[in-house]
Amino acid sequence: MPRQAGGGAWRLRGWLAQERPGAPAGVYRKGYLPPDPALPEDEEERLSTPLLLWRAVVGVAAYGFGYVCISWLVLNVLAFLGWFSPKTMSPDQFSTIESLITIVILVALIPSCARLGRWVEVYRRFLSPSGFRRNVQPALRKAVTDERRDQQLAEAAEAALSAQDPWAPLRGAGLAGALALLDADTRANRVNDVDYVRILRVHQEVAADPVLLARFAEQLAARGAGACVHPSEQRDVPAPRLAEHDLLVGQVRLGTVQDVVKNPAAHRGAAFALDRELLATSLLAVGPAGTGKTARLARPVAEALCLQALTRSACAVVVGAAEADLGPDAGYDVVIAPGDPSSPYGLDLYGAAGDPDGAAARLADALLPDELSARTESARIALQQVVGPFHAAYGRYPGPRELRALLGDEEAAWTGLEERLRAAGRWAPHESDVQHRRGRLGRLDDPGSLLADRLALLDRPAFAGCFDGTAADKPAFAMRALEHPLRVRVKLPERSHPEAARILSRLVVGQFLQAAAARSDRSLFAGLVVDDAAAALDNAAVQGLRRLPGANAGAVLLLRSLVDLPEALRVPLFGAVGCRMAFPGIAPWDGKLFSEAWGTVLVRERAVTLAPDTSGGMLRKTGRVLRKVLAGTTAQTESVTTREVERQRWSPSDLAHALPSGHAVVSLTAVTGEQVPPLLVDLRS
Structure with missing residues (x-):
């Protein structure tokens, strides 16, 4: 169950009562205060808070000193001329005229002293309703018991809307008779944000079908807040949540946009957040180890995708080293850990392909390292000439050991394959592939031996049963399951089998890109998070990233340095993603690409x-x-x-040397086309 900001029990009505005004992309909408349009836009006219307050004090002092001096001078001049003297006037006349002179002097001094002290700007920034909420309330919250004040605000908001019914859409649809248990759960604070969003989403999906609507009503009457729960029966991620989430609008809060000149005025001081419309254009984050890419970006986004999967609105695939802190295993439905005997799932090497040729092509791309990319096309053909006949003969795809035997020219394997093809009546369409493949075996330019050597990295005793799907206790996960709200964690054995981990990283990312674009039902957002994507990116992956916005999918890719990628891949990768994020300490040559992508101003x-x-x-x-x-x-x-x-906007030198620790510079592009220039964000707040 999520917690209130003040540390008390989470209340549904209080959560719904919080304002969520429209905001630019990247702004956390819950509690957002739009900027005051009356404030000066010219940065040279906008003073810092200490200087503004000092100017106000100087204006007040000038007002008082000016009044004393001018009133003394005026009264003495009038008295010298004989126009104003208590000797020639009655006391009442003297007092009245003196008061009028004083008022005239005070009023006449106001414009000049107000301009000197910037009193109008002081009012707008601190005393107007919007300025008070933006600049004074945060200081008061820090000075006077943050938790107590936040809880009082939440309780006041809940009391203001206590008469509002959170389940009004269901009652309006004729389901009032099935809401008794749900109302009881609401009064007892047993409904969390996941339950609320999930129930409303399911209702929207079944509202047009009377049969499904009746089953939905039965679920509500029988289970209350647990109705239509995720297949895992989980209603929240394992506590505690790492980041602040607003599932009502699908945002995860990552930090605070700094109030600096480089940031757009509409974003300064606002909370920074990501949502599905931004993730759909994919995000590339670059920064050396230890700068917080995993803890402050990858894990919060993975947590957000897992929460949205529990609401039946997304599916998540999270890839990283087994040691990477990307959330507990209990927060995922499928955990694939090659090399770990306790891993409950294996990986289907062909899980994203709809035909043998596509399966073989993707596997060949994953098997070959970057330095052998020139032989990719011949390797694809060689693997297709083996996988196609094998699938036709056995009705399944070959495992790593069977592929090694065929590519390595084991006579028994080829003899068995030919016999099965003839027995199945499939010899004629595959005869040319078999003969051509066998004719090239043993030649110096044959890519089959290279593929067999690469497959040997996956055909290790530590990976027994992980990739062939033959083990009854370790079913192979296929990436085509992205049409379901699954949460998948892939743990790569980077320490024990580093080269095998590189192959698996390329394979998983390639399968995700294929499966996400090939889905017939794209109602779920498909999210991919790769903790270290250096080994996972190739030309096919970059092309796949370009297709994700139209497929309701997106990826978050983390890199230590762009130098880890082939030089020919760096610029296309920058063009394939819509969001770019630079962390402190990046190399100047990495910062040059960011600087060129962000342009000038x-x-x-x-x-x-x-x-x-x-x-x-x-x-x-x-x-x-x-x-x-x-x-x-x-x-x-x-x-x-x-x-x-x-x-x-940001020079390579600024990105390499001027970024403070715990900060990042991020530019955003939404799937709707809205763009946000680079923002300096404090990821620690």
Whole structure:
């Protein structure tokens, strides 16, 4: 069960009562306060808070001092002229005229002192309703018991909407008779955000079918808040949640946009969040180890996808080393850990393909390392000439050992294959493939021996039963299951079998990209999170990323450095993703690609020119000579020139050396086409 911000029990009505106004992409909508349009947009006119308050104090002091001086001067001048004297006037007349003079002086001083002290801006920033909520309330919350105040605000919001029925859509659909148990669970605070979003989503799906609607009503009457629960019977991820989530709009909060000049005004000070519309364009994050990519990006996004899977709105595939902290195994439905005897699932090597040729092509791409990419096409053909006949003969795909035997020219394997093809009556269509493949066996340019050697990395005793699906206690997971709200965790054996882990990483990512684009039912968002994607990316993967926005799918790819990728792949990868994120400490050559992708912006540049002061007559010139003799400085005139020039939004040097720890710079593109320029985000808040 999620917790309230104040640490108390989570309440459904209080959660629903919180405001979620429209906001630009990347802004966490819950509790968002739109910026005041009356505030100055010119950055040179907008003062920092300490300087603004100091100017206000100076304005007040000038107001008081000016009143004293001017009133004394005016009264004495009038008295000297004989126009205003207590000797020639009655006490009432003198007091009345003195009050009028005082009022006139006070009113006359207000415009100049208000402009000097920026009183209007002080009111807008601190005393107006929006300014008070934005700038004063956060300080009060820090100064006076954050938890108690937050809980009071949540309780006040809940009390304000206590009469509102959270299940009004169901009652309006004629399901009032089935809501008795659900209402009881709501009053007892047994309904969490996952339950609420899941029940409403299922109702939307079945509303048009009377038969399904009747079954839905039976579920509500029998199970209340547990109606239509996820097949795992889980109603939340294992506690505690790592990040703050708003499942009502599908956002996960990752940090706070900093109030700096480089950030757009609409985002400054707002909470930063990702949602499905942003993830659908895919996100590439680059940063060295230890900068928080896994803890502050990969795991919160994986947690968000798992929560959305529990609401039956998404499916998640999370790939990373077995040691990577991407959430407990209990938070996933399928855990694939090759090399771990206790792993409950294996991996289908052909799980995303609809035909043998496609299966063989994807497997060949995964088997060959980057340095052998030139032989990819011949390797695909060689593998297709084996997988196709084998599938026709046995009605299934071959396992690693069977593939090794055929590619390695074992006579018994080929003899058995030919006999099965003839017995099944499938020899004629596959005869040419078999003869051609057998004719190339043993030649120096035969890719079969290379593929057999690469398959040997997967045909190890530690991987027994992981890839052939023959073990009864270890079913092979097929990526075509992405049409279901599954949560899949793939643990790569990077320490014990590093090269096998590279092959599996490419295979899983390639299968995901194929399966996500080939789904007939795309109502679920398919999310992929890869903790270290250096080994998983090739030309086919980059092309697959371009197809994800139209398939209601997206990927989050983490890299330590772009140098880990082939040079020819770096620019296409930047073009294939819509969101880009740079962490502190990236190399300048990595920062150059980010800087070029983010482009330039017009900025106002001020040039100051100093020249010796030669103006004035003999008296001023003599004074300047004395100043130079006494102070050792020459009087100068100052000339200021302002112009607009193009500057990089973030230079490679800034990205490499100026980013503080725990921060990141991220640019966003939504699937709707909305773009957000680079934002400096504090991921620790």
